[in-house]
Amino acid sequence: MRIDIVTIFPEFFDVLDISLLGKARQAGIIDLGVHNLRDATTDRHRTVDDTPYGGGAGMVMKPEPWGKTLDGILSADGSDADHEKGPLVIFPSPAGEVFTQSMARELSTEEHLVFGCGRYEGIDQRVFDDTATRARVRLVSLGDYVLNGGEVAVMAMIEAIGRLIPGVVGNPHSLVEESHEDGLLEAPSYTKPASWRGLDVPPVLLSGNHAAIAAWRREQQLERTRRVRPDLLQP
Ligand SMILES: Nc1cc(-c2cccs2)n[nH]1
Numbered sequence: 001m002r003i004d005i006v007t008i009f010p011e012f013f014d015v016l017d018i019s020l021l022g023k024a025r026q027a028g029i030i031d032l033g034v035h036n037l038r039d040a041t042t043d044r045h046r047t048v049d050d051t052p053y054g055g056g057a058g059m060v061m062k063p064e065p066w067g068k069t070l071d072g073i074l075s076a077d078g079s080d081a082d083h084e085k086g087p088l089v090i091f092p093s094p095a096g097e098v099f100t101q102s103m104a105r106e107l108s109t110e111e112h113l114v115f116g117c118g119r120y121e122g123i124d125q126r127v128f129d130d131t132a133t134r135a136r137v138r139l140v141s142l143g144d145y146v147l148n149g150g151e152v153a154v155m156a157m158i159e160a161i162g163r164l165i166p167g168v169v170g171n172p173h174s175l176v177e178e179s180h181e182d183g184l185l186e187a188p189s190y191t192k193p194a195s196w197r198g199l200d201v202p203p204v205l206l207s208g209n210h211a212a213i214a215a216w217r218r219e220q221q222l223e224r225t226r227r228v229r230p231d232l233l234q235p
Pocket of ligand 1: 143
């Protein structure tokens with residue numbers, strides 16, 4: 001998978017050189033490009049924002065640097081329009097569709113993802129409209145709260161998507177028994193010692209009875225989901 005990120009804080013993504021995603025890049029599973037939006041400006045101050053038409057507080061990101069940067073990324077995508085879906089451009093936004101595990105799974109099968117990190121009061125709407133003339137565009141929200149910029153949201157999405165790409169996580173079985181993988185919250189986990197500060201591991205987990213352990217874990221998942229996230233059980 002090729003991932004391109006457009007941001008005014010490219011150094012924010014230096015962390016993608018380490019850990020699982022760093023190994024995936026060294027293994028050639030993920031190819032990453034980070035683009036500084038200011039490199040597409042033409043003025044001495046490398047200006048990327050301006051006051052909003054119609055008034056209002058804050059600043060809006062200018063369309064020109066975005067158009068120039070995305071032109072470069074999308075033109076470099078060699079996908080054959082007749083045979084491949086082409087790049088998907090994702091903009092984090094509080095006004096977007098909510099990011100879920102099933103969306104992460106869906107996006108992990110894409111050939112080329114482009115993430116556009118907005119800041120300030122947002123990006124000029126014409127950037128979304130112009131980009132949509134030559135690529136698929138989705139606005140995606142991490143949840144109903146407001147961040148200062150898209151970088152944190154993009155980092156979270158790249159981690160959630162990247163770990164589902166075959167070869168990134170060493171033991172793919174570890175991806176199955178996790179919260180949200182089967183639509184439920186995960187069961188509680190325990191490891192040695194069997195007793196700690198007077199707290200004992202549930203005996204069933206020490207029984208070696210795999211059917212009983214699976215049944216106990218399923219019941220724990222259902223009970224925890226009913227208690228903490230009843231919305232996940234709605235049809
Ligand atoms: N879910 C979500 C996204 C955001 C963003 C703020 C600025 C760019 S993207 N806030 N909340």
